[in-house]
Amino acid sequence: MTGSFFLDWATLAVSLVNVILQFWLGATVLLNAERRTWGVWLTGGGMLMGTAFFVIHSTILGYGLSVFSSTLNFWWRVGWIPVIALPFVWYVIMLWYTGYWDDRTARWPRQQRGRLALAFGGLVGLIGWLALASPLPSFTEVVMFRFSAAAQINGLSLFLVSYPLYIILCLGLALQALRHPLASERLMGDEGRRRAKPWLVATTIVMLLVSLLVASVIGWVLLNVTRGSIILDLKMMGVIIAGFDLVISSLIAIAVVLLGQAVVSYEIFTGKTLPRGEFQRQWFNAIVLAVGYGAVVSWSLTLQMRAIYTLLLTTLLMTLFFALLNWRSYTWRDRYIRRLRPFVTSQRLYEHLLAPSTAPPDEVDSTTPFKALCEDILGVQQAMLTPFGPLAPLVQPLAYPTTRPLPALPPEMLSNLQPEKICLRLDPHHNDGLLWAVPLWSERGLIGIFWLGQKWDGGLYTQEEIEIARAGGERLIDTQASAEIARRLMSLQRQRLAESQILDRRTRRVLHDDILPQLHTALLSLSAMPGVNGANAEAIDTLTQAHHQISDLLREMPKSPAPTLDRLGFVAALHRVVADEFPNAFDAVTWQIEPTAEAHLRSLSTLTGEVLFYAAREAIRNAARHARDPASTTPLMLEISVAIQDALLICIKDNGRGIQSPKPMGSGQGLALHSTMLAIIGGELNVESVADQFTRVRITLPQSPNLQSPISNL
Incomplete structure (x- = not known):
């Protein structure tokens, strides 16, 4: 050189x-x-x-x-x-x-x-x-x-x-x-x-x-x-x-x-x-x-330098560069996770789903993740998310940083939208400063459009940013729509349950107060008629059988509505159910109640307590109806325990014939319904049974269910 x-x-x-x-x-x-x-x-x-x-x-x-x-x-x-x-x-x-x-x-x-x-x-x-x-x-x-x-x-x-x-x-x-x-x-x-x-x-x-x-x-x-x-x-x-x-x-x-x-x-x-x-x-x-x-x-x-030293230097340099590359990759990963955390955290869908029907509708918190998406990930000066199609009535538009008039795509551009087009260029002078329209799709077709303005750094959006905006917008719309549909279905279910209870009570009242007295009066009138012949006797027998069937049905039905949990508490209400509805169903009933568990039950929200109560009552009712074996002389025993272990545990056990008996035991739809209700509040229902030995129903609930929205009794 x-x-x-x-x-x-x-x-x-x-x-x-x-x-x-x-x-x-x-x-x-x-x-x-x-x-x-x-x-x-x-x-x-x-x-x-x-x-x-x-x-x-x-x-x-x-x-x-x-x-x-x-x-x-x-x-x-x-x-x-x-x-x-x-x-x-x-x-x-x-x-x-x-x-x-x-x-x-x-x-x-x-x-x-x-x-x-x-x-x-x-x-x-x-x-x-x-x-x-x-x-x-x-x-x-x-x-x-x-x-x-x-x-x-x-x-x-x-x-x-x-x-x-x-x-x-x-x-x-x-x-x-x-x-x-x-x-x-x-x-x-x-x-x-x-x-x-x-x-x-x-x-x-x-x-x-x-x-x-x-x-x-x-x-x-x-x-x-x-x-x-x-x-x-x-x-x-x-x-x-x-x-x-x-x-x-x-x-x-x-x-x-x-x-x-x-x-x-x-x-x-x-x-x-x-x-x-x-x-x-x-x-x-x-x-x-x-x-x-x-x-x-x-x-x-x-x-x-000798060739071996040059080789060693290049080896060390490549290794150092690879280590630095890995370090930078983890740094970028942590940064993305930190930016995405507000977007992927829980949106409290359970609370939204279980909100009382009498309260004003509580929208799913989509503003916080939308703001995190626009501010921390995309770095956009202004953006809007507008729903389209069948989901539009269920989802509220979102805007960043402030609410603004909804933009509109030209009809010819809207008709040419295809899932392959990831974004469309807009005229900012006719769209309030918005530059790009990102169409959002699902299996149902076009569900919304993500409108993007200028970035703070004035740069062009990267492909990753557009894909994140597309996936994030689709998730926000789907989440809002799903939560609103579920909330409306839950409200409708509550209404149907309330109407069913009112109808049951009205039926009992009409049968007890109107139908039975009329049948009784008819029997007395027919019996008092002179010259009772065979036809009259047959009519009297028919009316008597109808009177007995209605009376038996009324005796089998609960004599009073379910006790108020707020007034009696879970354990006392369950005592009342066993005493009033099934007084002769069991030869003995054993109660094992931990004071801490009972106190924890009183601290639960009304909805959570009702779901647990009706699930326990259904288990007791199944035991009263199906556990006793007429061919067996063994006394039918019922054990009810409430304890706190890793979670709140309510156990209902009988020593009857078990649900695996070949004799008909019912359809099992009741427990399936209550299992679903328990799953909604984060609980679980499990059934264990051995034929001719026992049946055990275990109802579990985490100790800190995040359900604090009280509702009125159904």
């Missing part, structure tokens, strides 16, 4: 940075492209071609300018192929990106054809000249500033003079193409082009500066060679050339970073509708890797 440690180290480090960044960009574009068209292949191939040039460049730097060999001469000539091709490739890429190949019948593409032919002619001419005529001096001759072997006019190398003009032509045409882009057929393509244009223009300008600098260096060298005033000190020449090389390589690295920023920020070459946030983070990681790796490896090579 030059003998200057810092100059040699910096030159090789920048060259390695260019190798890594261009290779990463080329491979990333090819691997992440939505459709690998010829333009994508050309873009990725152009970046890989730049990688190949800097691989050759790093190889030459590794050998040093003072080492002359056939290997360096080979790399010197091969390296000119990507150097010649890259300016034209960049020009063609800009034509493809700005839409030239999409509509070549337009006025601007027709004007561009002659310029494209001129640039292509320059490419073919230079490569053909390089391949057939050997217009360049060898690497040894270049270092010694001997150009006599090259084609010259008046001492000037024609090839070295033509090449800078060719670069300026290609890059100038690329800048002109960027100034006049055509309309994009891709969704949000025009927006992406508009935002990426400054980066691409800056990249082209930097490359144009590189070409001008290269032309200046070549002109300076050729001018001094022709005048014979070139400094013959090879060491000094090496330092000068290395300095120019460092500046040019640094400018190329800046151009690569600018191009990479456009690629990862707006997905300009991959064909994606929206950029991805993870893509940008990976690009930042690639820059860190390139700078760190280039600095360490070039330092070891410049010091001419």
Whole structure:
């Protein structure tokens, strides 16, 4: 190399940075492209071609300018192929990106054809000249500033003079193409082009500066060679050339970073509708890797360390980078979880479902998760969530940060909505500053639209952000609609239960107070009639049987409504049920009540206490009706226990024939209904039974059920 440690180290480090960044960009574009068209292949191939040039460049730097060999001469000539091709490739890429190949019948593409032919002619001419005529001096001759072997006019190398003009032509045409882009057929393509244009223009300008600098260096060298005033000190020449090389390589690295920023920020070459946030983070990681790796490896090579030490350094560096990458990944994961926590926490659907029907409807808290979604995750200045379709009457619109008039999509845009379209561009002047409409879908079709305004940072929404907005909006609408449907069904069920109880009581009253007295009066009238014949006797028997059946039915029905839990308490009310409804059903009843459990029962809400009470009463009723075996002489015993273990436990056990007896035992729908009611409040009902031995019903409830909304007795 030059003998200057810092100059040699910096030159090789920048060259390695260019190798890594261009290779990463080329491979990333090819691997992440939505459709690998010829333009994508050309873009990725152009970046890989730049990688190949800097691989050759790093190889030459590794050998040093003072080492002359056939290997360096080979790399010197091969390296000119990507150097010649890259300016034209960049020009063609800009034509493809700005839409030239999409509509070549337009006025601007027709004007561009002659310029494209001129640039292509320059490419073919230079490569053909390089391949057939050997217009360049060898690497040894270049270092010694001997150009006599090259084609010259008046001492000037024609090839070295033509090449800078060719670069300026290609890059100038690329800048002109960027100034006049055509309309994009891709969704949000025009927006992406508009935002990426400054980066691409800056990249082209930097490359144009590189070409001008290269032309200046070549002109300076050729001018001094022709005048014979070139400094013959090879060491000094090496330092000068290395300095120019460092500046040019640094400018190329800046151009690569600018191009990479456009690629990862707006997905300009991959064909994606929206950029991805993870893509940008990976690009930042690639820059860190390139700078760190280039600095360490070039330092070891410049010091001419043994190969084993260089290998160990690169191994440690890769391991450190991998550890840092994992650390950053966990950091991002924790940050996302922290931002999503308000959005995924419980919305207290049980409380909403079990709210009393007499109270005003309590909406599910969707404002907090919606605010977290808009403020912490999307970073949007304003947003709205409006329901559509059959769920619209069940869901209230949401707005951030304040309520605003509901926007409306044009009918033609609304009719063309498809699940494949993740978002639609809006005119902010006609939609109160809203820029994007994200349609929300379910199996039922369109269920809502998420309206998004400008982001606080002014950037473009990433694909992940739109997908999160879509999934979050669909979840909020589904949750609100499901909770409201369940609340209405629960209210309807309460109404039906109340009506059923009123009907049962009315039936008992009518039978007891009206029907039975009338039957009794009819029996007395018929019995008092003189000359009772066979027909009258048959009528009297029929009325008597009907009277007995109705009387038996009234005796089997509860003599009074269920005791009021608020007045008696759970245990006393259950005592009243056994004493009043089933006085002769059991030979003995054993009660095992823990005082702490009884106190805990009194602290429960009215609804929770009623659900537990009716489930226990159903278990006692089943035991009274079905447990006794007429063929058995064993006394029927009933054990009722209430205790607190890991949870509140109510156990009802009898020593009867069990529910597995072959004799009919009922349909079991009662316990199934109460199991469902217990599940709603967080409880559980389990039945254990052994034929001809016992049946045990266990009702459990967590000690701290989060149910505090009292309701009136049904």
